[in-house]
Structure formats: C-alpha cells, structure tokens
Amino acid sequence: EVQLQESGPGLVKPSQSLSLTCSVTGYSITSNYWGWIRKFPGNKMEWMGYISYSGSTSYNPSLKSRISITRDTSKNQFFLQLNSVTTEDTATYYCASQIRRVFAYWGQGTLVTVSS
C-alpha cells in the first residue's frame, strides 16, 4: 500500500522559505507523479505543483516564481520549497500521488503557520 508522510517545521517567519519533505513508502517515486496541495483556513484547497517520475516539474502559475519541487530518489522522498512566505501561506500542506491529475493517495497533512 502506498503511504505518504509530510514532515517539516510547523512555524516559519514571514519572508523566509518554507521547506517540507514527503516520505513515500510502498511505491517508487521514479514511477508516477507526485504533488503538493495545500488547504487554507476556511477549507479552500490549492494544487501547488508536481514532480514527475523523470524529475520534470509543473507548478501552479499562481506560485510559479516562489515554488520549487525536487526529489531524492535514493531516499524515495520529494520536497517542497516555497520562498518569500507571508501570513497568507499559512495552511495545511499535503503531499499526494498524482495520476492524470487525480490524487489517489494522500499524506495526512502538516500545518504550517507563517508568523513572526
């Protein structure tokens, strides 16, 4: 069974970078697509981007200048970096397996608060 688990700091200061790790078990990240999604307070959800089995990436245009998704295939992990965060980036961040833009498996999510 595919399992995903997010990890990273729960508190980030404004203007700094948010960095999260998604650890995947039960499936190799060199297959399929692997994405990040976030849910804001109030439940609005936003797809942020993905990294593919080959390492190519695609990002939501709303974030394109601030986001980077990378991976470490030796550890079967992929990563999210979001730069220049503001309080509006406070959200629960999820990693998920993405097949044809459908999210078949999700992590449980990690809350990141942006505050000084």
Next chain:
Amino acid sequence: DVQMTQSPSYLAASPGESVSISCKASKSISNNLAWYQEKPGKANKLLIHSGSTLQSGTPSRFSGSGSGTDFTLTIRSLEFEDFAVYYCQQYNEYPPTFGAGTKLELK
C-alpha cells in the same frame, strides 16, 4: 482557472438516510471530476473519478453522476463512518481546482 462551486456547505443527516452533494464547474469539464473524503487524523481518500467511477475500495453506497458542468455525489443508506467532509475536484484543465467542501454532520 476553472471554478468549482459545491453545495451545500453543511449537511445534517442521520444514519440510514440518503444525501446528495452538488458540484458545479464554471465551464465544461467533460467527466473529469473526482470526489474525495476528508476525516480528521486520516489521509484524504479518493472515492470517485471520471465523474462516476468508484475507486477500488469505495463502498457501493457511494455514487457519482453528471458531466459537463453539473455533478452530484450521492450517498445512500448513510453509515456512521460516512460523516466527514467531501470535496470535488476537476482535472480537465490545469491547474486542477477543488470545491470548497461539504461537511456532512450527524443530525
């Protein structure tokens, strides 16, 4: 971006009842719609894709219908485990976009 409008935002029901949740897209998305279930402390679960295709493991009391701009998730004979938040998501166009969720509460 394609806007997804879910209704109602909240729904109260009792076990054994049937409920329906609506999801409307701002433009036609063919049948490229998925439904997810969110429960506290658990990973979100994909219930339905392609508008009406049950994901493996989804109980048969769940059904999806619709195409174009109007979609419906129906849950027949509610069980206690079904009380959760439900989201629709379109994947016809990039970026994929989600509805705001429907919280199904115990009456």
